[in-house]
Amino acid sequence: MSSDAATRPGEPAAGPDRPPLRVAVVGSGPAGVHTAGALVAAGLERGVRVDVLERLPVPFGLVRYGVSPDHPDMKAVTATLAEVLDHPDVRLVANVEVGRDVTLEELRAAYDAVVLATGSSTDAPLDLPGADLPGCWGASEVVAWYQGHPEAPRHWDLSAREVAVLGVGNVALDVARVLARPAEDLLATEVPAAVHADLAASRLTDVHVVGRRGPEHARFSPLELRELGAVPGVDVVVDPADLVLAPEAVDHLAGDRRARQVVDALASFAERGTTGAPRRVHLRFARTPVEVLGRDAGRITGLRTRRAHAGAAGVVEDLPVQAVYRAVGYRSRPVPGAPFDDRRGVVPNADGRVLAADGEPERGLYVVGWLKTGPVGLVGHTRKDARATVASVLEDVAREPAAAAPPADPLDLVERLRAGGLHVVDLDGWRSVDAAELRAGADAGRPRVKLVSREDMLAAARAGAPGGTAGGPAGRGPS
Missing domain, CATH: 3.40.50.720 (NAD(P)-binding Rossmann-like Domain)
Known part of the structure; x- marks a missing residue:
């Protein structure tokens, strides 16, 4: 591209009569x-x-x-x-x-x-033995399911009583909270009916959120952490030993207000202890996942971790989980x-x-x-x-x-x-989908009920166009 020192960024190079x-x-x-x-x-x-x-x-x-x-x-x-x-x-x-x-x-x-x-x-890769076993999923897969993404399965296997979520960021908290929250709480949201039915039938008792680093390096937002602690029917469990910090961790907290708030929230959970709630979310730090167990059985039977905390460095722990969700980043x-x-x-x-x-x-x-x-x-x-x-x-x-x-x-x-036969959805088509979802929500006493299949979205988009043909012919079906 040629340079023109007389032209400031954002100004047209050849006068106002140029096309947009x-x-x-x-x-x-x-x-x-x-x-x-x-x-x-x-x-x-x-x-x-x-x-x-x-x-x-x-x-x-x-x-x-x-x-x-x-x-x-x-x-x-x-x-x-x-x-x-x-x-x-x-x-x-x-x-x-x-x-x-x-x-x-x-x-x-x-x-x-x-x-x-x-x-x-998509999910960032995780090189972990046993990660290819059935029941080991990326967080993006389960998030797409409970969000009603058209390319996600309509139903999810929630037969596991204990699950592990790998990662200590907000996505890990989201997955843990949605899986552990009482299903009836979600009736006030736009969660699809099939998702609610699966969650209502879940056999879950414990979610183990596992992070390699200490609590001072957890990437949770303080707000999301406090929200987790307010979910009814769920105890948040933190081992006080995980909160015994090395001098360098204390120095880190001195210069990071968000991290201090996170550690303070974790300390409040540790002090509160358990109340006998039917479900528990365990927040575990300084534990490196080393293997998803169950290869001989052909299904997940546990998660092996190795402690990295100074007081228990090298100690191996096996968590008795039947499913693992990788929330170690997106790609x-x-x-x-x-x-x-x-x-x-x-x-x-x-x-x-x-x-x-x-x-x-x-x-x-x-x-x-x-x-x-x-x-x-x-x-x-x-x-x-x-x-x-x-x-x-x-x-x-x-x-x-x-x-x-x-x-x-x-x-x-x-x-x-x-x-060429492609159903191109324009703004009017989207408004028609939006209106259909809002109507379905009003009928159910909810803010919105999502359309979850591509076919239903395209049908709603077409219905709202002039003459009922939004975007042209019937177009492409599911991917």
């Missing part, structure tokens, strides 16, 4: 929608048109399918994201998957810029046609500019969110990250000379997808 900047954002989770919002808020003199592509028939990604159903306040961010999709210069293009329905090359030919925002949706999937750093699990980039194999920026291709940074930060962090990537987009646009010919028309691209 056309941007495709791939992914409609918080990172993608905040990116669209930052683009339309930039106030470009030439204007901007943003298409937000989503492979599912519904938007909002992590907020819809990652935030735990018993955290309705966190799900309220959906209203902010919906305001962006309502903007006249933003268009939702859902039920369209890059790499299957359209190639990245086609998008780059049709838009001035393409921003990848597909997030992190991004590659986007077909885009560079990908398989070791780090991100798209290589510099300030959001996607880098080719030679280290040079790919013209007009950008990345945002966890696909850019790895799974760091909470939902609110994505707004700042989106603004940073958009700043790079606008800086490059300002320096780019006027094109000799405009790119292909994105409208033609979308109409071609529809003409």
Whole structure:
């Protein structure tokens, strides 16, 4: 790209009569929608048109399918994201998957810029003997189930009386809390009926949350930890010996307010002891998982750990669990046609500019969110990250000379997808799905009841379109 010292970032390079900047954002989770919002808020003199592509028939990604159903306040961010999709210069293009329905090359030919925002949706690998046994799952799998993700199973095996959750972050707490919480408590949420039925039939008595590091390094948020302690019918069990800290741990706490709050909450659990509640969540620290037991039996019979605490270093403990959930982090999937750093699990980039194999920026291709940074930060962090990537987009646009010919028309691209039989869900289609879920919730005395199958979502989207044909023909069924 040529440099123009007289042009400031965000200013048009060739006058106000240039056609609007056309941007495709791939992914409609918080990172993608905040990116669209930052683009339309930039106030470009030439204007901007943003298409937000989503492979599912519904938007909002992590907020819809990652935030735990018993955290309705966190799900309220959906209203902010919906305001962006309502903007006249933003268009939702859902039920369209890059790499299957359209190639990245086609998008780059049709838009001035393409921003990848597909997030992190799979589990980080864990090299642990026995991790391939039936009943050892990644946290993303069980989260997708209880969130009603259309690609998750409708039912889950909850026959285990004791389970282990590996990891000491908020995802581990979410999994432990949802599995242990009385099922009737979830009737006030949008949890799908089939999920509620499975949870109501659960035989669970104990959840063991296991972390390699000491409590001073737990990544729980203090709020989520306190919420766990308030779940009715559940005792939170902490071994006081785990809270005897080494001098370096005390030094760490002195400089980390959040960590101090976490340790204080854990200390309150240890002091409280047990009350005889029917279920227990054990928070275990400084224990390294070394093996999932049960290979000879062909099923999980336990989890072997090795203590790392100074007072019991090297001591082996076997937990009598029948299922294991790995909550050791998320990982991004590659986007077909885009560079990908398989070791780090991100798209290589510099300030959001996607880098080719030679280290040079790919013209007009950008990345945002966890696909850019790895799974760091909470939902609110994505707004700042989106603004940073958009700043790079606008800086490059300002320096780019006027094109000799405009790119292909994105409208033609979308109409071609529809003409090929793909049901492209637009904003009206999503509003129809949303209304159907709210009606179902009202009928059940709940805030919302999610549609969980792709077919039901597409049927609801189609019913709300003019003439009952939202997005075109019947389109693609389940993946």
